[in-house]
Each structure stands twice: as structure tokens, then as C-alpha cells.
Amino acid sequence: MIPFVDLKAQYLSIKDEIDTAVIKALESTQFVLGSEVVALEEEFAHYCNADSGIAVNTGTSALHLALLAAGIGAGDEVITVPFTFVATTAAICYTGAKPVFVDIDPVSYTMDVTQIEAAITERTKAILPVHLYGQPADMEPILEIARRHGLVVIEDAAQAHRAEYKGQRVGSLGDIGCFSFYPGKNLGACGEGGMVVTSNPEYERKMRMLRDWGQERKYHHVFKGYNYRMDGIQGAILRVKLRHLDKWTEARRAHAARYDKPLANAGVKTPTAMPYSHHVYHVYAVRSQQRDTLQQKLQEKGIQTGIHYPIPVHLQPAYADLGDRAGAFPHSEAASKEVLSLPMYAELSADSQTQIINAVIAEYV
Incomplete structure (x- = not known):
């Protein structure tokens, strides 16, 4: 796993x-x-x-x-x-x-x-x-x-x-x-x-x-x-x-770059680092209209993923009193249905990352 x-x-x-x-x-x-x-x-x-x-x-x-x-x-x-x-x-x-x-910007x-x-x-x-x-x-x-x-x-x-x-x-x-x-x-x-x-x-x-x-x-x-x-x-x-954060951050950025190239044409949308941004990839979130299926298939292949976040705050029952309804923030709502976070941590090995990349690509071939 x-x-x-x-x-x-x-x-x-x-x-x-x-x-x-x-x-x-x-x-x-x-x-x-x-x-x-x-x-x-x-x-x-x-x-x-x-x-x-x-x-x-x-x-x-x-x-x-x-x-x-x-x-x-x-x-x-x-x-x-x-x-x-x-x-x-x-x-x-x-x-x-x-x-x-x-609402959020749909790219960043x-x-x-x-x-x-x-x-x-x-x-x-x-x-x-x-x-x-x-x-x-x-x-x-x-x-x-x-x-x-x-x-x-x-x-x-x-x-x-x-x-x-x-x-x-x-x-x-x-x-x-x-x-x-x-x-x-x-x-x-x-x-x-x-x-x-x-x-x-x-x-x-x-x-x-x-x-x-x-x-x-x-x-x-x-x-x-x-x-x-x-x-x-x-x-x-x-x-x-x-004292280790700089080193860990550069490792995350290197992992993100390793994900970016092969996944760019793999049927998922990869993250976009904005021109003003030094992105540190707390998570590496791709987007797919078949997100739930993709997550299930990766799980079956021994790859854990996460969803950040499946329900935007304005649609959470706890905050219904704020009065915002479905459709109010379309980009947030669309992202919540499509984002999937792949494994991302400094210690992630090249072999593990290759396995993850190949598993994602296989779902869209």
C-alpha cells in the first residue's frame, strides 16, 4: 500500500x-x-x-x-x-x-x-x-x-x-x-x-x-x-x-514536477502553479469528472488518495443558517466534485510515484 x-x-x-x-x-x-x-x-x-x-x-x-x-x-x-x-x-x-x-478562481x-x-x-x-x-x-x-x-x-x-x-x-x-x-x-x-x-x-x-x-x-x-x-x-x-522544511519543500516541488509531465495528457487536470506563486504542494490535487471511480480504482491497486474537499462549506448542514444555496458558488461546487489528492510527502519514492502515475494513466487509456 x-x-x-x-x-x-x-x-x-x-x-x-x-x-x-x-x-x-x-x-x-x-x-x-x-x-x-x-x-x-x-x-x-x-x-x-x-x-x-x-x-x-x-x-x-x-x-x-x-x-x-x-x-x-x-x-x-x-x-x-x-x-x-x-x-x-x-x-x-x-x-x-x-x-x-x-467563489474561487477555477485555476488556482x-x-x-x-x-x-x-x-x-x-x-x-x-x-x-x-x-x-x-x-x-x-x-x-x-x-x-x-x-x-x-x-x-x-x-x-x-x-x-x-x-x-x-x-x-x-x-x-x-x-x-x-x-x-x-x-x-x-x-x-x-x-x-x-x-x-x-x-x-x-x-x-x-x-x-x-x-x-x-x-x-x-x-x-x-x-x-x-x-x-x-x-x-x-x-x-x-x-x-x-530546520528541515526547506529541504522537504524542494522535495515536494520535485515530486509535483515529476507528476506534472506524464499526467498532463492522462485524462486528469493537473495543478497549475500561478505565475506569482512559489507553490509548496501541501497536496497534489488533480481533477477528474470520474473522480470517485478513479479513487476507487487507485485504492484497489493499493494507492491511498484524499479529497480536499468533498463538500464546500456553504453546503455543509452546520452552516445552512448562512443562507447560501447550491449553485451560489459554481467553481467551488465543481471543484468539490472533481478534485482528488494523490500521495504527496517529501519521502515519497520515485518507484512509488511511477506506480501512481501508471495507475492513473491506465484508467484513461
């Missing part, structure tokens, strides 16, 4: 480094926040070309804190996309604000920037683009629209560690950037984790307090906050993995 993601292979490749870091963290007894988390915050912020990093327990918490720091609350509206993991929308709802969807799968201005109302306070699959959204027009309308831009970079837009790392393009360290991400913890990066000192101050019960100092609560703190062991693990 060729796995969709092989976390064991990654662990074994850096086992000695990880084990040493974990033992050191255990011996320090700094199990919540602590020196390893502080060091990770500094290193990851520098990696993203941002001034500050605020480590949290999940990527969802990162989004939630970013919205709260930006002053988003009840009665406000935040523009985002329905073709994303549900956490993007959920975080907006946590604040009491309303998600307002615009990221926010269609031509639809943003029509969605802006007097209640709009922020734009939340998603860098989906490792591809940055088209940030230049998003930032220009935001400036003209006085809106905050919060990047959902949960799938885009090390991605770049016109040479600049994602996370530092908008006002705040949010990352997930879920285990399967390009930079993944051995458990849950997340990070917010920003160069706005007031946002940083507020998010640091909000993640730790709203405390300015111990037992002095300025805000009604949350327990969103990162574990010290995860901080130590992520510091090790961050």
Missing part, C-alpha cells in the same frame, strides 16, 4: 533529532509554553519575515485569535471562500461575525479577487484569503482592495508553510498570518499546534494575552481569554522540523 501521507517515514528520517529534543523538553519540565516555545516563535516569525510569532494549540485557534485581535465581533462580516477546510469559517463564527463567501482554487468588492458592505471588517493546497492567493489585488476600504487582511496559511507570493513569504503579506501544525501539514507537530505571525505590536500583545486566559501577568486578566497555549514538547519538535 502506498500511503497518502507517511508520517512514520518522516519521523524515522529525523528520529535521533526528535528523540533528543523531546527528552530535553521532558527534562526541563516546561510542559506548557516555556523556552522551547519562545524559541520556536522567534525562529518561525523570522522564517516568515514577520516581527513576532504567537504559538498556539491549533491552527483554528490561530485564526480565532487573529480575528479577535483585529477587533472582529458580533455584527461584523468577514469575506472568505467556501472551498476550504471548515475551520476557516468556524473561526469567523466563533467571534460572532458572519462569513461572507466569494484560491479567492477570486474580481468578486471581492461586490461582497463588501458597511459591516465588512476583514478579508480572509486561504492559501489552498500550498498555493498563495493573489494577494496584491486583495491588499489593494483592503487598503481602499480600510479592511484588515488575515491570511489562512494553514497549508502554505514556506510558500511565497512574488518572492515574499506568506503570512507576512497581510496584517496577520495563521498557520496550522497539524501532523500532516508541510511543517507538522507530533500532535496539534498552530502559530500566528504579525508585525503589528498591538495585535501581538492582544493575542499573547488572549491565548493565556487574557492575562497581562499571572492572575491579572485584561480580557476574557482562552486556553490556547502550545505544549513545550511540541515547540521542541517543531524547532527540529523547521
